Amino acid sequence: MGFRVTDLSCARSGRAVLRGVGFAIPEGRARLLRGPNGAGKTTLLRVLAGLLAPSAGEAELDGARLAAEPERYGENLAYCGHLDSLKPQLTVGENLRFWAALFGGGPLGPAVAAFDLEPLLDRPVHACSAGQKRRAGLARLLLAPRRLWLLDEPTVSLDTAAVARLAAAIRAHCAGGGMALVATHLPLDLGPAGEGPGAGPVELAPVEAAELATGADGDPFLTGSWA
Amino acid sequence: MKAALAVLAREFRLALRSGGGAGLGIAFFVMLVPLVPFGIGPDPDRLAPVAPGTLWIGALLASLLSLDRLFQADSEDGTLDILALSPLPLEGLVALKALAHWMTTGLPLVAVAPALGLTLSLPGPAYPWLVASLAAGTPALSFLGAIGAALTVGIRRGGLLLSLLVLPLYVPTLIFGARAVVAAAGGQDPLPAFLLLSGLSLFILALAPFAAAQALRVQLR
Numbered sequence: 001m002g003f004r005v006t007d008l009s010c011a012r013s014g015r016a017v018l019r020g021v022g023f024a025i026p027e028g029r030a031r032l033l034r035g036p037n038g039a040g041k042t043t044l045l046r047v048l049a050g051l052l053a054p055s056a057g058e059a060e061l062d063g064a065r066l067a068a069e070p071e072r073y074g075e076n077l078a079y080c081g082h083l084d085s086l087k088p089q090l091t092v093g094e095n096l097r098f099w100a101a102l103f104g105g106g107p108l109g110p111a112v113a114a115f116d117l118e119p120l121l122d123r124p125v126h127a128c129s130a131g132q133k134r135r136a137g138l139a140r141l142l143l144a145p146r147r148l149w150l151l152d153e154p155t156v157s158l159d160t161a162a163v164a165r166l167a168a169a170i171r172a173h174c175a176g177g178g179m180a181l182v183a184t185h186l187p188l189d190l191g192p193a194g195e196g197p198g199a200g201p202v203e204l205a206p207v208e209a210a211e212l213a214t215g216a217d218g219d220p221f222l223t224g225s226w227a
Numbered sequence: 228m229k230a231a232l233a234v235l236a237r238e239f240r241l242a243l244r245s246g247g248g249a250g251l252g253i254a255f256f257v258m259l260v261p262l263v264p265f266g267i268g269p270d271p272d273r274l275a276p277v278a279p280g281t282l283w284i285g286a287l288l289a290s291l292l293s294l295d296r297l298f299q300a301d302s303e304d305g306t307l308d309i310l311a312l313s314p315l316p317l318e319g320l321v322a323l324k325a326l327a328h329w330m331t332t333g334l335p336l337v338a339v340a341p342a343l344g345l346t347l348s349l350p351g352p353a354y355p356w357l358v359a360s361l362a363a364g365t366p367a368l369s370f371l372g373a374i375g376a377a378l379t380v381g382i383r384r385g386g387l388l389l390s391l392l393v394l395p396l397y398v399p400t401l402i403f404g405a406r407a408v409v410a411a412a413g414g415q416d417p418l419p420a421f422l423l424l425s426g427l428s429l430f431i432l433a434l435a436p437f438a439a440a441q442a443l444r445v446q447l448r
Contacts, residue, residue: 049308049312050312051308051311051312051447051448052447052448053448074312075314077312079308079309079312081305081308082305083304083305083308084304084305085304085305085306085308085309086304086306087237087241087304087306088304089240089241089244089245090237090240090241090244094237094240097233098233098236098237099309101229101230101232101233102230102233102234102310102313102314102315103230103313103314104229104230104314140309
């Protein structure tokens, strides 16, 4: 049980973005994902979400392997990217109800309460501020129970009160046995979820620009092995 | 099932709200077809022979109009990523979106086509076959268009490229669809062309979701 990443590599456009990334997240723990711009945090989260294919390595969530059983692996995780995944023409409530129906979730109540969305439910998303949209986007995490949360810069455009709400949501998620991997540059108060063995931040170092991808996944023309 | 209905309901809402494409195709169709008598003259003897082809080409271009936003809007606001991670298979999602596109774009075209047929002096016996052939053929236009929309999802101003990709694929549907109406107008048996059109449509409906879903997977990478 838990989440484990072993020796994960990923190449994009012939350039190695991730090389030999490995870490684990025990049940009930949240780990921050840190690294300078361009270190591949977004790429790593997209690979772990199953949106990008790794060129090597494996991720395993509660015994389900990303490469071998993508469906069973995927049904246990929730992913929040840079974008809020909201439709500007629909109201916040309509957006949330759609995601709840799609992911087989229950009532909106807990998600609305956790991110203080009650006053926004009937407002069209295009009339919301960036921080309000972000909160509505993050509320999707609470609509359906998922074991692992993958969050890419979730604190962007949030005020301090909303960041505290996000941290509280992550703590509650981990208190129930959930796991989270959060790419952020802000200090996030994870409480007991961020302590103990195997917690601490995951540090991601940029792959050297000169290191070109090789192997079956690398484009032979771009890597130069074609000539 | 609940997820599928949610996707359909969302597509309808988005199509009908401001910025949605529902009114676009029908408005284009209604504007385009009455221009033809102005161009080639009001003589019924000259209009009637070209009426089936004109109506079919008009419907085909009208359904193409809103296709470029089919996946692009979802890709730009990050919805496509989350949809791809949802329990609904991508093939099912593509089929639902194409179905919603047909119901908001193709179906209204079928409904107004007879009225536009009057402006082109389409002969009486051809009307039921005009409606039948458009009803059978326009779903194929939406589903083929979904393949093009999936292939051009990452391209800014992909509309023109979409047209270049999709219009050649529309040719067989256009041939059999217009042929059924021409035959009915000329007192021949329209059934062979209509059956070929229906078979073609079913073939496209069965295969297009798989092709479009595969194209989307490549684009997500």
